[in-house]
Amino acid sequence: MAFKKSDVPGEDIRLAMEMTAKRRKLIDETPATPLVYEYGVNRLAKALHPGFVKAVIADKTPSSADCVKISLKPAKGEEFPYFRAGQFVTLSCKAGDSFLSRPYSIISSPKEALAGKLEIMVQRKGIFSTFITDEAPVGTELWMGEPSGDFHHDSIRDRKHILAIAGGSGVTPFLSMMKAIREGSEDFRLTLIYGARTRAHIPFDPEGFKSEGVDTVIVLSDEEADGYRHGFITADLLKECIDDDTSVFMCGPDAMYRFVRGELQKLGFDQTLIRSERNSVGDREVDEIRVFKLIVHIRDAVYELDAPNNETLITALERAGIPAVVRCRNGSCGFCHSRVVSGEYFVDAVNDFRRSADKKFGYIHPCSTYAESDMEIDIPIMDL
């Protein structure tokens, strides 16, 4: 066969031969106006995902026996990004000889964040939380990681009614959702079941979050009081709160998740409609505490430190005062993705959210990994 388009002999090939000259001429004729490399899309991407933002502690209010509400404002020249109600931020700062980071769910609504106000609930437990609640004075500057996490309502995946079940400071993401429903940035109904020991342990005022489409049921385990349920979050109570368009969201201790899942199973509730926020990975039980040597590469810098086998690698890094990237602290977000150069390690399957190629090539998330021998790892720099 022969390819032929033009009836004029030689025309097809002549046109092909002229292509570069024509292109050259068209480039000549293009104006040399300054290049635009940032468009609305790029600006919005930056506004939604600014990376680390400097935030200042503006106020602290005790909200229950063991919780303190911390109000943050953006440092000069910074702004808070918009986010999804239910997301968390990670706060980082130097505390003593350590450089610490912890995730905290946001109480505020997305629109409040745009107005420069971001409140978080901090429960007094652990070294960083106690530092924030009791030691860091108002005016302290912190690094705040951008709002993250997928514990939020999704109009395609989730049902129109969320049965929210919370204990302790786990109520925080739902407070944000209730505010978001009230201000119109989210469009679903929410029933909150909150379990607490006594009224003194309730870290929020249910009256303050009331609006159309929002209901609150409080269950007290150690106290009987008017207007409150008594006992536990049982199948009977859950059944009252479930309609035919309900997804269940849970945030609280793991023991609560196990109990409520069991109760929901009694009702034959579809397990794929249950979502629970993951908790931080903490120390593990070991027969004998052993301290291994950990060599850490960050770009061309090398550090050597101790890594006890009962603590996550991120804990060892923080104690050594190394600013280590970390976000979720539960193994799922991949922000601390690091390369293992050598050594043995352990990741509990329930906290193992690594990609399959990461496992094949030996990559870890230090926030959910424990040393099993001396180790050498290469971690990404904290790009503040």
Added chain:
Amino acid sequence: MDKYDVIVVGAGNGGLGAACKILNSGKSCLVCEKHNIPGGFATSFVRGRFEFEASLHEFNGIGTDEEPGSTRKVFEELGIADKIEWIQLKDAYHLISEKEGYDYVMPFGADAFAKESGKLHPDGEKYIKEFLALCKQIREAMGYLGETKGKPDPKVMMEKYPDYLACGSYSVKEGFEALGYPKEIVDNLNAYWCYLGADENNMTFLHYANMINSYITGGAAIPRHRSHEISLACEERIHELGGDIWFNTEVVKILTDEEGHVCGVRLKDGREIESRHVIANCSPHLVYGKLLDSEAVPERAIKLTNFRKLAGKGFTVFLGLSKSAEELGITDHNYFVYDSSDNVAQYESMKTLDNTGAQATVCLNNAYPDCSPEGTCIVYMTTLFTDDAWSEVTKENYFKTKNKVAARMIERFEKATGTNIHDHIEEIAIATPETYARYCGHPQGTIYGYESQYYDGLMNRIQMVEEDRFVPGLRIGGGYGERLLGYPSSFKSGVNEAGRTLRDMEKEGR
């Protein structure tokens, strides 16, 4: 060490390929990547019990162990072929085009594809065989041009590759008009248009014919561990060869000396690293608009960059479903779902947020059954926006807008295939042009680099590759490069630019 022979800016496909090539030659190399993992678009992410492929639908040019394709050969040369496990795909695609009522599956393999085309038109088999013969000549001509480094013997070209020369100036539309094939055959051959994202008036015939030939005759494959496997294979190779790769490390300046030659890069934290050679795996818009000082950028570089057209802006819905593909009735790996086969009209309609008339959808389990837990499956749907419509979206309506578009795509797929998937969504993630801009910094969130245009197509770019570079010591490789977009193209573009960099160094006597 604060000095390297070569610095690669960006660890996308092109940057990783370039770094492997440089290091294989014994030169030192540092890769700086803004994100915390390598790959650019070649990555994956985990949600709940699902691991989603971020971008790859199918990889062509891999071939089989017995008959390696051109990209596998490049992987072999670089020493990464053995690090990647490939899964061959069975069928080419399932085309559904509503207007014409098309609903059929095309197999891979020249004979099988031709035979199946006989069902579309009585002379279909004959046309396809003839078309593939033409493609073979195009492919051989390109091989010859490569061997002669763009300086072919005109006599050889006229004698051996006359058809290649004859179709050299034409668009896809003009090419198929000249061949005179019936509509059913042309529509079927045009099914792959969304992989290059330019309509038939702009897409060059040579490039398009070469691509579909590569798919039809060579088949396609996917890496077992998602495209993240390719990226980590490259990273491992970089370390084996003594190279460095720094993550969370944004290059904010490419530095030049008094003679205008590259002399290093400056990182976001102010640190400077010395090097006489930089290979940028990012857009020329960024390189000439931001990374270089304006005095180092000649006017013609600005003109050329303004001359080019930013290609399709990506949008993908990732679904983890709580039922198996079989239970849901999803039978194939790769679907093209079109409102019509008129790709000019499709392209036009995809300029606004109100239409997603073309989508390419993958059900990963139909290629790799164990990619998700038993009783579940992974489906992802990709479309393009052919204009900058997402720049109009505000913070406050962003989340609602993306869910609206995603819901429409899901509904469209369900209607086309007669399936119900929306009741079984356990995990969902949605990538918009904002997402692609966030991770890879591309202007407007384009995922296809510069769009193929009548006068900015594959052959034009290859022929003018030296003319299109301006700053001594600087080369730009990847999806914006001379081979245009796509996994094999962007990877090879990086490798080619690294090869040219090595020759530059040789000339300098270094």
